Every structure is written in structure tokens, then in C-alpha cells.
Amino acid sequence: MNDIRRRVAAVLAATTVAVTGLTVVMTAPALAVSRSTIVSVAQAELNNGTRNHESPMGSGCNYYTGFFRPWKPGTGCPSTGGVQWRDSDWCADFSKYVWRKAGVKYADIPEGSSGALTGWAYSFRDYGTRNGTWHTRGSGYTPQPGDAVVFDWDQSGDIDHVGIVTSANGSTVYTIEGNSGDRIQANSYSRSNIDIVGYSAPVDGTSTPETPPDGRDSTGYYNPADGTFHLRNVLGDGASSYAWGTNLETLPNALVLTGDWNGDGKDSTGYYNPADGTFHLRNTLDDGGSNTAWDTSLETLPNAVVLTGDWNGDGKDSFGYYNPADGTFHLRNAHNDGSSDYAWGTALETVPDAVVLVGDWNGDGKDSLGYYNPADGTFHLRNALNDGSSDYAWGTALETVPDAVILTGDWNGDGKDSVGYYDTRDGTFHLRNALDEGASDYAWGTDLETVPGAVILTGDWNGA
Structure with missing residues (x-):
């Protein structure tokens, strides 16, 4: 099946440039x-x-x-x-x-x-x-x-x-x-x-630094102070594999998005403008005009959590949103305005600070949803696009890490997404390959804590 699995629970909502966090484990070869x-x-x-x-x-x-x-x-x-x-x-x-x-x-x-x-x-x-x-x-x-x-x-x-x-x-x-x-x-x-x-x-x-393995999905960041993107192909600290400037800093509330918009096996970037409900996507990792853009009325839901994922397994990421006012999900397979292809209600509105997550948890080529509860450090993931009990649920001590940014991605290339977190206090990343608690499979430090407001991004930038 397609080798992209949409993981980013998106840099979540206009309200969540920095979200909240988890703990992680060890099973596969970790970075030395x-x-x-x-x-x-x-x-x-x-x-x-x-x-x-x-x-x-x-x-x-x-x-x-x-x-x-x-x-x-x-x-x-x-x-x-x-x-x-x-x-x-x-x-x-x-x-x-x-x-x-x-x-x-x-x-x-x-x-x-x-x-x-x-x-x-x-x-x-x-x-x-x-x-x-x-x-x-x-x-x-x-x-x-x-x-x-x-x-x-x-x-x-x-x-x-x-x-x-x-x-x-x-x-x-x-x-x-x-x-x-x-x-x-x-x-x-x-x-x-x-x-x-x-x-x-x-x-x-x-004694000698090793080159980290390409774990399929890797990380990067967007700097809202100057509109620059900085992406890296491997898991670990080091120079950016891709870096470019934009004028996006002129839209201070723009929500940066990542996904494989055209099905080429590589993730790229885009943004949602909550001021007017418009989406703007680009297929290459550089500055330039949008390859795809469309309008919606989503600006009428100012607290909507924008989601990206491959809902139908066609190899292309598309969009949707979660409405925290009533716990409903609304997902669409196409890059245009229109009615939802999938919509359902939940009781998630009773978890007011829930962090919505997107990923292919079981490796079936389709993304589904879940959430992290920052009040108690628990994760709750489901394989189907409907309401029901969690297919995976576990507790962590991540509620003790204030302002942790939850990340999802296929870190080891096994076709399944798992979780991790970025600690805003010290610029460290902590990723795990399994859907349970334990020590990190991949962990490294950066100086990213010196970039206030940095938006953490995950994706498969090079398709490898």
C-alpha cells in the first residue's frame, strides 16, 4: 500500500501551535x-x-x-x-x-x-x-x-x-x-x-557521532517570526535538509499544515487561514504559489481543530476538522469545499483540553483518529472513522511535562504510526515505535527552545 501514512495530527488548531505531550519507548535500534x-x-x-x-x-x-x-x-x-x-x-x-x-x-x-x-x-x-x-x-x-x-x-x-x-x-x-x-x-x-x-x-x-537512520517520517519546524521553514530528513539534530523563506509571517494566525497532497510519496506544506477559512497547499518544499487552494466557511467555527490525513487510503492527504463545542468530526477526501465524506459524533467535548491525533495506527493504509488527555497523560486511539471504544489506550506520566508538543509519525518505516513528543523547555525530541509507554526509541536534543513559538512539523520529506 502507499508508503505514506498521514500522521500529523496536524499541528492541530489555530489554538494549538504548541500542544501537549506523552512518553515513549525502546524496542528497535535507537540512535546511539x-x-x-x-x-x-x-x-x-x-x-x-x-x-x-x-x-x-x-x-x-x-x-x-x-x-x-x-x-x-x-x-x-x-x-x-x-x-x-x-x-x-x-x-x-x-x-x-x-x-x-x-x-x-x-x-x-x-x-x-x-x-x-x-x-x-x-x-x-x-x-x-x-x-x-x-x-x-x-x-x-x-x-x-x-x-x-x-x-x-x-x-x-x-x-x-x-x-x-x-x-x-x-x-x-x-x-x-x-x-x-x-x-x-x-x-x-x-x-x-x-x-x-x-x-x-x-x-x-x-565516541563518534553516528548518522541516524532515515526513519521514514522525520521532523522540522516553521518559525512564525520570519516565515521560514526548516526540515530535516533524518531523526536527530543537524543541519536542515530543506530550508526556505515565505511571507507567511504576515498571517500571524496561519495554521501550518503538512501532508502528501498529490500522492507522490513525499510530504510538503501548506496553511489554513482562520481569518477567512481558506486552504493553500504547495507540492514542493520551497516558496511559491499554491498548487491547490479553496475557500470554506470554517472561519465561522473559530475553535475548529483542523486535521490532515489519508482517510480513504488513496495515497493523498486531505482535510477535515473536529468541533470541540460538540465533539463532532467532519472529514473530506477531496481538496475542495463540500460536504463531509465521514462525519460522526463523540463525547470528546467532555474532555475540554483533549489533543486530537491523526495516524495509521494499524498499518492498513488509512488514517484514523485518537486523542491525548493532558490532564492524566493517557492516550486513546481508534482504527475506524466512527465513534466507539479505543483500539489502543495507555497511560503515561507525560502530564508532568507542561506544554509538551505531541507528535505522530512512522518513525521506523514499518507502515504504522506511533507517537512522541517535543519538550518546549529544553528543545528535546522523544519518539517511540510502539503504542504503549516506555523509554524513547529515538531521543535527541536541539537548540530549538531558543526559537520561541516554533511550530514543530513531522513528515516524510524525501519519500524514503
């Missing part, structure tokens, strides 16, 4: 994490004067605990980048942040889930013993860049501290550590120092 990337992330945090220290100094208030553990006290602590700082010991929170941002496997599992890294330094030793990457100080192991080094200051058997290894030679190990003198600091130790208990290496850590 570059050790140099881990070190680069740690060094960037060391040099980030806005959060590389407690504020006020000596208060325990820090960014990294706030990022992971919102239940910790925040009285008297500042807030930056959408994160309320929290008061706690924070060496483990810092080290987890670095690993997570670099895309280390299992580092993105929320605290409280089985096998997760936590705000306790001993969890890094447990990570290594669980995954076969733990090395004691006396084992003869040479610490590698990106390893986590754990310490027991009084040799009591309890782990007291953790940091990130940046380099080592025959006698000395060099580190970057959080909560070292109330700040992030670069330190060094004799490798024979009895305070060092050992080292946990990141799962799938590699």
Missing part, C-alpha cells in the same frame, strides 16, 4: 548517543550564566530540580524559561538533564517510573548496574567522556554525589558537576580517589 554531545551539553550548562548557580546563592533554589521535580518547594526561588526553580540537592537533577538533553537512552523516563533516573545520585549507579554499564573505581575501567561518575564522600556505602565526566587520562578524571559549591563547576580528581565509587556509562554511548 554521541559522548561528545553529552560533554557539549554539560559545557553549555556550565557556561549558561542564567542558571549555572543557585539563586539566591546558598538557598538550594535551582533550575534543574524545577525542571524535573515540581513537587519540591519553590518559595523564594526565581522562574526562568517557563520553569519554576525549586529547592533541593540537585547534582542528580543536573546530570539527568545533561543526559536527557543529549538523548541518552532511558534518561527521559519521568521520575517514579520503573528504571528511571531520579533526583537521587544513587540512581545513576542503579542505571549502570541495571543496563550492564557500571564500572567500579577499582575495576581498571578508563572513564570515558559522557560517563556519570558517582561519589561516596564518607565511604559509608551511600552514594552522595554525581557528575559528568568530560575527559580522563591515566591519573586524572575531569568532570562538570551540578550542586558543587552551590553552582555548576568543572572539577578534577585523582582516579584513585577513594571518594569515587565508580562510573555508569550511557547506554549506546559512542
Whole structure:
């Protein structure tokens, strides 16, 4: 059947340039994490004067605990980048942040889930013993860049501290550590120092960055500040495979859409203008006039959630909408105005913040619907275009990731769409191949958090 499966639940509605999020797993080969990337992330945090220290100094208030553990006290602590700082010991929170941002496997599992890294330094030793990457100080192991080094200051058997290894030679190990003198600091130790208990290496850590596999669908973004598009063919950080400018920034409420409009096996872009109900689609990844454009009266439903998908399996994506006022879906197979080919009611209006998702969940070549409930982190997906019980449903801890952007796509090319999320706080992507909870199959960091309002896009840009 066609090898495109419409996944984007669209950059959802005019109201949802940034939506909400999930958790993800591991089953297929994940991206190997570059050790140099881990070190680069740690060094960037060391040099980030806005959060590389407690504020006020000596208060325990820090960014990294706030990022992971919102239940910790925040009285008297500042807030930056959408994160309320929290008061706690924070060496483990810092080290987890670095690993997570670099895309280390299992580092993105929320605290409280089985096998997760936590705000306790001993969890890094447990990570290594669980995954076969733990090395004691006396084992003869040479610490590698990106390893986590754990310490027991009084040799009591309890782990007291953790940091990130940046380099080592025959006698000395060099580190970057959080909560070292109330700040992030670069330190060094004799490798024979009895305070060092050992080292946990990141799962799938590699000394040389690998080229991520083409997972069929990949990611990109639209910058509403300047109307530029930036798309990448592979899953991972790196230069854009396609980039171009438009004048779309002159339509500040335009809803960017992606899909395979002409059935050539490649996704391209378009937009919906909620001011006048018009659709504008282009078949190539560049600026230019619309290949297809039409008018609707959808502007009379200002809160309508616009959807794109291949509803009939003809290899072409078309449109529809969800009306959150009454829980009804309305889908059409053609690129023009007209009556719905599929329409049905649900009780989804009783879930006021539900994020509607589109994808081919079972690989039958047709897209169907589902939703994510940000109130409790649950996913609910259905294979048929009608009302009924979920064919797939599972819970996650993603409700603990505020403003997560839910993504859908065929990440591994198996013909089935699954889910993932983008974390607006730190620019990280987390994708999973299976429709259940677990660690990410693909995870990587970017600097996209520095592009406020960036609209995350998914699609098969090159048809591979």
C-alpha cells in the first residue's frame, strides 16, 4: 500500500501551535548517543550564566530540580524559561538533564517510573548496574567522556554525589558537576580517589557521532517570526535538509499544515487561514504559489481543530476538522469545499483540553483518529472513522511535562504510526515505535527552545 501514512495530527488548531505531550519507548535500534554531545551539553550548562548557580546563592533554589521535580518547594526561588526553580540537592537533577538533553537512552523516563533516573545520585549507579554499564573505581575501567561518575564522600556505602565526566587520562578524571559549591563547576580528581565509587556509562554511548537512520517520517519546524521553514530528513539534530523563506509571517494566525497532497510519496506544506477559512497547499518544499487552494466557511467555527490525513487510503492527504463545542468530526477526501465524506459524533467535548491525533495506527493504509488527555497523560486511539471504544489506550506520566508538543509519525518505516513528543523547555525530541509507554526509541536534543513559538512539523520529506 502507499508508503505514506498521514500522521500529523496536524499541528492541530489555530489554538494549538504548541500542544501537549506523552512518553515513549525502546524496542528497535535507537540512535546511539554521541559522548561528545553529552560533554557539549554539560559545557553549555556550565557556561549558561542564567542558571549555572543557585539563586539566591546558598538557598538550594535551582533550575534543574524545577525542571524535573515540581513537587519540591519553590518559595523564594526565581522562574526562568517557563520553569519554576525549586529547592533541593540537585547534582542528580543536573546530570539527568545533561543526559536527557543529549538523548541518552532511558534518561527521559519521568521520575517514579520503573528504571528511571531520579533526583537521587544513587540512581545513576542503579542505571549502570541495571543496563550492564557500571564500572567500579577499582575495576581498571578508563572513564570515558559522557560517563556519570558517582561519589561516596564518607565511604559509608551511600552514594552522595554525581557528575559528568568530560575527559580522563591515566591519573586524572575531569568532570562538570551540578550542586558543587552551590553552582555548576568543572572539577578534577585523582582516579584513585577513594571518594569515587565508580562510573555508569550511557547506554549506546559512542565516541563518534553516528548518522541516524532515515526513519521514514522525520521532523522540522516553521518559525512564525520570519516565515521560514526548516526540515530535516533524518531523526536527530543537524543541519536542515530543506530550508526556505515565505511571507507567511504576515498571517500571524496561519495554521501550518503538512501532508502528501498529490500522492507522490513525499510530504510538503501548506496553511489554513482562520481569518477567512481558506486552504493553500504547495507540492514542493520551497516558496511559491499554491498548487491547490479553496475557500470554506470554517472561519465561522473559530475553535475548529483542523486535521490532515489519508482517510480513504488513496495515497493523498486531505482535510477535515473536529468541533470541540460538540465533539463532532467532519472529514473530506477531496481538496475542495463540500460536504463531509465521514462525519460522526463523540463525547470528546467532555474532555475540554483533549489533543486530537491523526495516524495509521494499524498499518492498513488509512488514517484514523485518537486523542491525548493532558490532564492524566493517557492516550486513546481508534482504527475506524466512527465513534466507539479505543483500539489502543495507555497511560503515561507525560502530564508532568507542561506544554509538551505531541507528535505522530512512522518513525521506523514499518507502515504504522506511533507517537512522541517535543519538550518546549529544553528543545528535546522523544519518539517511540510502539503504542504503549516506555523509554524513547529515538531521543535527541536541539537548540530549538531558543526559537520561541516554533511550530514543530513531522513528515516524510524525501519519500524514503
